[in-house]
Each structure stands twice: as C-alpha cells, then as structure tokens.
Amino acid sequence: MNRTVSVTPFPDQKPGTSGLRKKVPVFQTPGYTEAFIQSIFDSLDGFEGESLVIGGDGRFYNREVIQTAIRMAAANGFGRVLVGQGGILSTPAASHLIRKKEAFGGLILSASHNPGGPTEDFGIKYNIANGGPAPEKITEAIHARSQVIDQYKIADFGEVDLDQIGVSEAGGMTIEVVDPVADYAELMETLFDFDAIRALLKDGFNIAFDAMHAVTGPYASEILVQRLGADRASVFNATPLEDFGGHHPDPNLVHAKALYDLMMGPGAPDFGAASDGDGDRNLIIGKGIFVTPSDSLALLAANAHLAPGYKDGLKGIARSMPTSGAADRVAAKLGVEMHETPTGWKFFGNLLDAGRCTICGEESAGTGSDHVREKDGLWAVLLWLNILAVRRQSVAEIVQEHWAEYGRTYYSRHDYEAIETDTAHALMQALEEKLDRLPGLETGSLTIEKADSFTYHDPIDQSVSHNQGLRIFFEGGSRLVFRLSGTGTSGATLRIYMERYEPDPAHLGEETQDALRPLIDAAEALADIRKRTGREAPSVIT
Ligand code: VG1
Numbered sequence: 190m191n192r193t194v195s196v197t198p199f200p201d202q203k204p205g206t207s208g209l210r211k212k213v214p215v216f217q218t219p220g221y222t223e224a225f226i227q228s229i230f231d232s233l234d235g236f237e238g239e240s241l242v243i244g245g246d247g248r249f250y251n252r253e254v255i256q257t258a259i260r261m262a263a264a265n266g267f268g269r270v271l272v273g274q275g276g277i278l279s280t281p282a283a284s285h286l287i288r289k290k291e292a293f294g295g296l297i298l299s300a301s302h303n304p305g306g307p308t309e310d311f312g313i314k315y316n317i318a319n320g321g322p323a324p325e326k327i328t329e330a331i332h333a334r335s336q337v338i339d340q341y342k343i344a345d346f347g348e349v350d351l352d353q354i355g356v357s358e359a360g361g362m363t364i365e366v367v368d369p370v371a372d373y374a375e376l377m378e379t380l381f382d383f384d385a386i387r388a389l390l391k392d393g394f395n396i397a398f399d400a401m402h403a404v405t406g407p408y409a410s411e412i413l414v415q416r417l418g419a420d421r422a423s424v425f426n427a428t429p430l431e432d433f434g435g436h437h438p439d440p441n442l443v444h445a446k447a448l449y450d451l452m453m454g455p456g457a458p459d460f461g462a463a464s465d466g467d468g469d470r471n472l473i474i475g476k477g478i479f480v481t482p483s484d485s486l487a488l489l490a491a492n493a494h495l496a497p498g499y500k501d502g503l504k505g506i507a508r509s510m511p512t513s514g515a516a517d518r519v520a521a522k523l524g525v526e527m528h529e530t531p532t533g534w535k536f537f538g539n540l541l542d543a544g545r546c547t548i549c550g551e552e553s554a555g556t557g558s559d560h561v562r563e564k565d566g567l568w569a570v571l572l573w574l575n576i577l578a579v580r581r582q583s584v585a586e587i588v589q590e591h592w593a594e595y596g597r598t599y600y601s602r603h604d605y606e607a608i609e610t611d612t613a614h615a616l617m618q619a620l621e622e623k624l625d626r627l628p629g630l631e632t633g634s635l636t637i638e639k640a641d642s643f644t645y646h647d648p649i650d651q652s653v654s655h656n657q658g659l660r661i662f663f664e665g666g667s668r669l670v671f672r673l674s675g676t677g678t679s680g681a682t683l684r685i686y687m688e689r690y691e692p693d694p695a696h697l698g699e700e701t702q703d704a705l706r707p708l709i710d711a712a713e714a715l716a717d718i719r720k721r722t723g724r725e726a727p728s729v730i731t
C-alpha cells in the first residue's frame with residue numbers, strides 16, 4: 190500500500206558542488222530526507238517502470254536512508270531498484286552500474302571526504318542516465334521544488350534485506366541487491382593491462398593503499414589483492430566503518446598523514462595511494478615524492494596511451510578552473526582539445542558525452558575518464574600502476590622527466606575552514622568589487638595582468654554558469670584563485686588556489702610553499718585574509 194504524507198518545505202535543501210550535504214541530525218529531522226528525495230523525483234520526467242540505482246559509502250545513516258529511498262521509489266512508480274549489497278556502492282561503481290544496467294538514474298548517498306557518524310555529515314546526490322551528477326538545470330529544479338513541496342509518497346512494506354544478494358518484489362517493484370564490486374572490477378580489467386601490473390608486483394614492486402576505513406576497502410581488496418596479487422598487508426584500513434574510524438576520509442597530506450610519513454620514511458614502498466569516503470578521489474605518493482593532483486592529471490594524460498583502454502590516444506583533456514595549467518601543456522603537445530570547467534564533476538558530463546575529452550581532473554584529487562561519468566579513485570591508481578608497469582621507472586623518475594619536458598607548475602591550495610558565512614562572503618565581495626582596478630597593480634615582486642570572475646559557457650548545451658571563482662593572473666603566468674566551497678556543512682570554507690609555472694631546469698626542485706611565497710603574500714595583501722577572518726594561518730594546506 191502506498192501512503193501520501195504531508196510535509197512542509199525545508200528552506201535549506203539547495204544542492205551544492207556535489208549534492209545536498211548536511212549533518213546527520215538534519216537529515217533525521219522528521220520528513221527532511223523524504224522531502225528532498227520527493228523533490229528529486231518530482232523534478233524528473235518519465236521514470237515510470239524504469240530502474241533506479243541506490244547505494245552509498247557506508248557511512249552512518251546509509252542503511253536507513255536506503256530503506257526509505259527504496260519505499261519511495263516504489264510508491265513513485267519506479268519498476269526496479271538496484272542496490273549495492275550492504276548498501277555499499279562507491280561513487281564510480283554507482284556511475285558504472287547506472288550506465289551498464291541502463292538505469293534511469295541513481296541516488297548516491299555520501300558526504301565524500303567529510304567525516305561520518307551520528308553528529309557528522311551525510312549527503313544525497315542524484316545522478317542521471319549517463320551515470321554522472323545531475324547538471325545544474327536539474328539541481329536547480331530540485332531546489333525550486335523543495336521550496337514548495339507539500340507531500341511525499343512512500344510504500345508500506347517491511348525492511349529489505351540489503352545483505353543478501355538476490356532479487357525480490359515489494360510494492361509492485363523489483364528489488365535487486367547486487368555485488369557492489371564485480372561489475373566495476375570487470376570494467377577495470379577491460380581498461381588496464383592486469384598481466385603487466387601483476388608482473389610488476391611479482392617482481393617486488395611494493396605498494397601501499399590506504400582505504401581510510403571507507404568504501405574502497407572491498408574494491409581494493411578484490412582488485413589489488415585478489416586479481417593483481419598484491420600482498421594482503423598492502424591494503425590498509427580496508428573495512429568500511431560507519432564513522433571511518435573517527436577520521437576524515439580525505440586523501441590529502443593532512444588526513445592521510447600516516448601514508449605520507451610511510452612514503453617519506455626509510456624502507457618506503459615504491460608506490461602509495463589512498464582514496465576518500467566514496468571512492469572517487471585519489472592521492473598518489475611515490476617513494477619520497479608527493480605527486481600533486483594537478484601534476485598527476487598531466488602525467489596520466491601524457492602517459493595514458495600506455496594502457497590498453499587508451500591506446501588510441503585522447504580526444505581531449507578537461508580540468509576544473511582552479512586546477513593547474515600543467516595538463517594544458519600536455520594537451521598542446523598532443524594536439525588535442527583542452528577544456529576549463531567550473532569546480533565539480535557535473536560540468537564534465539556534457540564534454541564526455543559529446544566525445545570532446547577522454548580524461549578529466551580536479552586539483553582536489555579527482556581524476557577520471559570517459560569509462561564512467563564520475564571521478565574515480567581506484568581507476569587513477571590502476572592507470573598509474575599500468576604506466577609504472579610499462580615504463581619500469583620509479584614515480585620520482587617519471588615525475589622528474591615530465592617536469593624536464595614540460596616545466597613544473599608549483600601548486601598549492603590553502604583552505605580556511607568553518608569561518609563565519611558573512612565574513613567569507615564579505616571577503617569575496619570586497620575582492621570582487623576591486624577586480625577591475627587590479628590590472629597593472631604591483632604587489633610584492635608580482636604585477637597583476639588581469640583579473641575576473643570566472644563564467645563558464647558550456648560548449649555543448651550553451652548553458653552559462655556565473656560566479657565560479659575569482660581569478661587573478663600575474664605577468665609571467667602565475668595565478669591566484671579565490672572560491673568558497675560548496676560541500677561544507679558548517680559555516681563557510683574559503684579556498685585559495687596558487688600556481689606558478691617554472692620552465693627553468695635549474696629551479697625545478699624547490700619546496701612548494703617557498704616557491705609560492707610571493708603568491709601567498711599577494712593573496713594576503715589583496716584580500717586581507719588575516720584581518721577579516723581572524724585566522725593566522727590556513728586550516729589545511731594541500
Ligand atoms: C570539493 C572540491 C571539488 C570536488 C567536490 C566534490 O568541492 O573542491 O573539486 O568536485 O568537492 O568532491 P568544493 O565546492 O568544496 O570546493 V567529492 O569527492 O566531495 O564528491
């Protein structure tokens with residue numbers, strides 16, 4: 190039996206960079222989760238009898254929301270739901286499942302790299318039939334609907350057993366609980382030379398993968414250990430936990446410090462990697478060398494042809510605007526298109542669907558390709574391993590050869606987390622108001638060439654996205670970008686992205702923060718960060 194339940198709108202259901210993210214208690218407010226899911230369904234057309242993929246990163250509240258979503262899908266007329274066993278699906282695996290099963294779309298339950306637990310974060314994101322995050326047109330419709338919604342539909346049937354793989358019927362709908370790993374692992378085997386990687390590992394090449402007690406544990410165990418023969422001990426923190434062991438499952442130098450220390454210490458393995466809560470990010474560290482995500486994108490693009498899935502070369506490369514220009518130099522050399530999009534994977538979907546790019550990446554440790562429509566942490570790890578298996582050099586040698594050929598782009602991001610929302614907006618507004626007057630201005634040793642607020646014109650559907658970050662370009666090719674995060678759940682997070690291009694072979698080995706000092710000083714001079722935020726230093730430097 191289906192029920193219709195009255196609900197009053199919640200004013201704050203505006204999806205951010207990657208879905209709606211709030212603290213768990215907010216999602217637990219009676220009617221809150223249901224109102225948002227119904228707003229999603231109300232914004233879609235033509236799903237009667239179609240399939241919906243549902244899965245999440247296993248964080249606290251995942252199972253409860255999955256039960257609700259299944260009952261609401263039935264009441265709203267979906268014909269079938271496909272759910273990952275245990276409620277688990279990594280974000281890239283969900284994207285693949287949507288595509289492979291030709292589903293109408295999917296609900297991905299995750300707050301990615303944010304912490305989990307009863308008072309921590311939760312999130313809901315809708316992905317469309319291409320497997321990618323809903324474009325702005327749809328997320329705006331969902332938000333608009335959430336502001337006027339007055340009822341939701343839910344079927345009355347008992348708990349679905351999420352732990353048993355198999356097919357059942359309830360509320361006139363088919364419920365299929367599927368292995369969350371198998372289809373994804375099979376896809377990886379089509380893209381990469383597993384024999385070559387297996388041989389590399391057999392020859393004593395040591396790896397360390399930190400799953401951070403998040404969703405990639407089962408995927409890494411199956412692919413790296415079972416299929417590729419890596420030592421079982423090389424996959425750390427492989428059991429997904431509802432609270433990620435109390436940590437932030439964020440693969441960066443702060444939250445994956447244990448891996449970083451291992452890779453920098455004596456007896457380090459040859460290759461270290463980590464992924465985030467929902468499995469779409471990657472951190473790559475060689476023995477004694479951290480590879481910035483922007484460099485990793487450039488390196489993967491330059492070497493992708495060494496893997497079977499990309500042997501015919503790339504159609505193009507795309508990067509988010511704050512990501513460094515390192516990949517642009519690779520695109521220029523390869524003679525392929527280069528695209529610059531706003532932050533968030535949803536902006537790559539049209540380009541990928543239209544065959545205008547093969548590899549995409551973001552400075553925030555996200556890399557992926559046209560094999561799915563999400564960034565993909567393990568995919569990046571496997572592409573690295575495939576390249577290493579073919580080139581038989583160390584990570585450091587590969588990185589240094591790349592810099593010698595293309596020059597090095599020093600890059601860093603400084604985050605000021607959980608500052609007051611009003612303070613953050615005032616800082617951004619003050620900076621935006623003076624952008625026009627900046628060209629020609631000297632700050633320290635730098636001279637500003639131009640400055641603007643980034644607007645994206647989608648070349649495929651002609652949609653326009655304004656206010657995607659403030660950019661300040663300096664003579665000589667350095668750049669500063671200021672942006673407010675769209676994924677946080679408390680206050681505002683100010684992100685400042687800095688890059689400096691260095692072509693001189695004699696200056697490729699500097700410390701990143703030293704190399705960027707003039708830009709760090711310029712950011713302070715231009716935006717009064719210390720005075721406005723009251724903070725002496727960034728909360729996180731990546
Ligand atoms: C951040 C990153 C962005 C990424 C997004 C989702 O967004 O900067 O590059 O696409 O998170 O990643 P923001 O708006 O906070 O800067 V994930 O791994 O949370 O799905």
Ligand code: CO
Pocket residue numbers: 301302465466467468469470
């Ligand atoms: Co993520």
